[in-house]
Amino acid sequence: MATPVLTASDVSKRFGPVQALRGVDFHVGPGEVHALLGINGAGKSTFIKILSGIIQKDGGTLTVAGREVHFRTPEDAIRAGIATVQQHPELVADMSGLDNIFLGRETAGRGLFARIDRAGLEARAEALLARFAVPLDLRQEVGQMSAVEREAVAILQALAVDGIRVLILDEPTSTLTEVEREDLFALMNQLKTRGISIIYITHQLEEVFAIADSFSVFRAGTCVARMSVAEARESRVSLAELMLGEAVGDVFPPKAGAPAGEALLELEGLGRPHEFTDITLQARRGEILGIFGLVGSGCDELSKTIFGALPAARGTIRVHGREVALRSPRAALDAGIFLVPGDRRSEGLALSRPALFNVPLANLRRASGGFWALRRGRLRRDAQELTRQVALHPPSLTTPASGFSGGNQQKIVLAKGLYSQADIYIFVEPTVGVDIGARAKIYAQMRALARTAAVVVISSDCDEVHGVADRTVALHKGRLVAPAARGFSRDDLLMAGIMGEVAA
Amino acid sequence: MSRLNDHFRGAARVLGFVALVLGVGAVFALIEPRFLSHASLNGIARHMAANGLAALGLTFVVIVRKFDLSIAGIAAFAAMSMGALIAAGLPLWAAIMGGLALGAVLGAVSGIAISYFELPDIVTTIAVGSICGGLAFLYTGGRSIFQNFFQSGITDLNDARLLGLGVSLWILLAVYAAAWFVMSRTRTGMAFYATGENPIAAHFSGIATRRFVALAYVLCALCTVLAVLLILAESGNAETNKGANLMMPAYAGVFLGAAVMGGTSVVATFGGILLITMLLDGFALMGVPYYYSDGVVSLILLGGVIAFSDSLREWITGLGLLRPRAARKSENRA
Structure with a gap:
């Protein structure tokens, strides 16, 4: 040579x-x-x-x-x-x-x-x-x-x-x-x-x-x-x-043992021109739903539509069986939907602020106990408890978010989600730039969340979707590719996401 | 542990700031002994009240990471409007309410244009400020308004004292206390800060960011009206140039305070405006014309911002081992 x-x-x-x-x-x-x-x-x-x-x-x-x-x-x-x-x-x-x-x-x-x-x-x-x-x-x-x-x-x-x-x-x-x-x-x-x-x-x-x-x-x-x-x-x-x-x-936690509960989030014929069409999906309590889609498949837009950040042109969204009009992230949060956005640095965190500031942001009403003034002692205790729960490292409430690694920044977003007390959690590209150790912890958190809530994981990482989700679908050029049976095998999922075909 | 550290760092900044104020005071007192006289200290308190209110208004706008260059124009228009209302025989409180209502409308115009219609903040506020500057001439063609001023009792805002302190200073303290409470102890304050830090993340947290940006401009205009009201009370008449000297000290106070205290806040602005007012009054007492002292204060502002800037400190401590900017950025990302 x-x-x-x-x-x-x-x-x-x-x-x-x-x-x-x-x-x-x-x-x-x-x-x-x-x-x-x-x-x-x-x-x-x-x-x-x-x-x-x-x-x-x-x-x-x-x-x-x-x-x-x-x-x-x-x-x-x-x-x-x-x-x-x-x-x-x-x-x-x-x-x-x-x-x-x-x-x-x-x-x-x-x-x-x-x-x-x-x-x-x-x-x-x-x-x-x-x-x-x-x-x-x-x-x-x-x-x-x-x-x-x-x-x-x-x-x-x-x-x-x-x-x-x-x-x-x-x-x-x-x-x-x-x-x-x-x-x-x-x-x-x-x-x-x-x-x-x-x-x-x-x-x-x-x-x-x-x-x-x-x-x-x-x-x-x-x-x-x-x-x-x-x-x-x-x-x-x-x-x-x-x-x-x-x-x-080791990275992925075991799948759900019990059958999934009632449908918390139901999408029916959801669509936005040139982005995605006719998306019909259910996310149930007790399970993790995985959506695999490459960049440009419409995944990001779909997540933002469910979160009220983009208006749906077609179709309906039902939460707890009731039809909702999600005109803003505020409305989605009020309906109990929390989005862990794909770009946590620009969409998820006030980077120059510490965990103590970021954790309560999505639920300031809770931080103030329903009143106007903040309940600072309680807020600090809650934030302490949640950052411990997500294993934030170092466990500091006062270090600016920018001082943490990618994985730990994601844990702050996760703590923010936990604080918001939603029961539908949507994770978009949850482990981009996250090291392997923190990945395992984040997956374990998703599994823990899924015990009481519905979790949706949307990612362009096929192994991640397949590894963490109980049920998988793929999004290909804005169209849903769903398996005939309960879930795709890893290779079939990859195929579905890349080619848009269900293996025979 | 880290909490203690933070308290320590915060205390160190406050102490450093107090030392700075005492140092500046000592220098002026040495050069001009009259600086510490009763009249001079009273003057500082009065000027600080007017400057401080304008700076407080600007603080809200700077916290949501915008600029407001309409302060002088709005001050002039509000001054002449309140003057006209007083001259027309309205009671003082009604004139003040009229001024505040006008301020709220003007602030809302800028705020809505900038937040909901996404117009550039600097251009919009320059335009609104200029239009207001022109409208100020509407009432008298630019002549001074003084009719009814003494009967209206407006000068009491300047002259009357309560527990040994001037009423204007009490107004300042009350407004600052309220602002401090809202900004650092309520969810409204958190929402303001979140909007400034990262509007997208704040929006995704369910915060009505546009509303808070618009509100910041309204609050800024209201504070500006209060500031110019105190100036009218001091001079006993309304003129179109009454607000002309509000803007520079306001910016200097906000940014110097932020530089010293490590971030924009109500407390930082209070400190900043105290220092700026001491400097302006000190120079005035020494007979330095306003246009010079304006320049000197601006220089001090620049110096303060540079001295407390992170990148410069990094540059000084890192001399010899300078790394390209891109490297630092990518390290942050890693």
Whole structure:
């Protein structure tokens, strides 16, 4: 095998008390498409940030083409030939593809008023397109482009610098449709034939076999396996098992033993144009209902509609058997529905405020005992009790929420939900950015909640939905895919969510 | 343990602030002994009452993370309106009620435009302020209004004393006490703060964020009317420029207080406005023209905000081991 373009050996990184990476060994050969796998919190993104110069390693060495490198800034990494396309590429929507590609590099001249050589830029763009034959009109505004076209613009932007040898793609397919994904793979294959190595992060395991030559699996901050796809096929290793390790059985609590109780939340023919149609579902007391759906499947909109944050165009929502009009989150909360939103930092928490402030927010009436003035002593005792219950770590009521890890921030949102005393809990992407230990605790909390309430888990993580829910359905392009029998098998659920089909 | 720590940190900030006030007072007293005279201290109390009410109103708006640049315009319009009502022979209380009603309407106009119609706060309040500034000339074409002022008893608000303190100071203390109670001891206060901290999270917590943003502007306008009322009481007439000097001290008080106390709050604004008023009156006593002292206060405001800003402290303590911004952001995320 040829000498690697990029190697990392014994790389480590610590964030405060958290050892994010320890002793990571990693390499990529020239022209190799290398998939980087691992569950959330395994250290993938930390590692990628080190490779792209966004953060710096604490220990270990990085070499590019045999020479040791030290990246202090993203510019350093780019100069060494490593370009990164972020998960959500930051492009300027109302500028053309061409202008985006050369943004900030329009001219070799210096100063505010250096002349931009349009003809030269177009020539350079032509040259780029000649090297990588992408069917793309670069004069179009980025805002008008499809997801895969934007991805292509972002890739061209990364490659516009001379001497790029390694391209890092962070979950490029998460927002793409099936067809678009093929287009992206075609582009990746072209890059490969030009000798450019690709480090490719994905959660879609079947993609690994479709496009990658080799892969590395990260778990708990270290690289636990590296093999070629051919080897993996031959030895029939399970990627999921490699990613989850021994913890597979431990993360998820046992399923409900008793049969589910009465239906607390009933959706009938619920729909919003272009987002989801004809959703008919029941969530019962005593069970966890799982909804699996990829990004763009309508899951997020569905959750917000049930929570009153988006108006339903069609259909009815019944709570406790009674039809309700949920015009606002307030109305939903009053009806007993609590949403643990998908983006807890922007939708769930006042980050600069402590748990003591965040926990009572969704039920200020309880915090004031029905009166206007707060019952501060009781509030503090309740908050103390709930943060203990969700095992908040460190158990501080006065540390700003921003000072907690992702998992513990989620526990604060959970405590807020418990304080609101709802009986229908909707969790959206509950464990994104949550480490494996906190994940298990959050799942256990869901199970505990389900004893007295109805719990709905909506997630783009198939294993999570399958692992935690008693009953599963999938949402595919806004349509519900429900199993014939009680629940999907894991593979059938994946199939239903990705292809929109129920296995025969 | 951590609770004790927090109390300690809070106490340290208050002590630091008291030291700052005493220090500034001592410097002025050394340069100009008259600073500690009865008349001067009374003046500070009176000016603090007017400045403090305007600053309190602004505090609500800043807590919901907005700006209000209509304070001067609303003050002018309310001053002339109350003056006209008094001149027309209405009893004082009716004139005050008229002023407050006008303030509530004006605040509601800005507040509803900004919260429900999502207009930009700065542009909207500049516009409302300018319109009010123009409307202030409606009554007399800009001439001073003084008829009936002495008979109406408005000057008692300035001159009368209760338990040794001026009535205006009592008004200030009462309004501040009420505001402190609402903002830090009731669910309304929590809702205000939640709206400012993260409007989406507050909305998802069932808080009517738009209503609180609009309410903040109404409260700001009401406080502005009370502030200019005290200015009318002190001068004994109404003029179109009566509110002109309310805005800068209000902003300085709110932001200096927040910088020193570590966050915007009623108590922080009280401290901030005390300091700002001492500075303004001290300079006035030394014969520094207003336009200079305005500049000096603004400089002190900038200095205070910089001195207490987290990023600057980090920068100073982290000299030599500077890290790029992106790194810090991503660490927070991890």
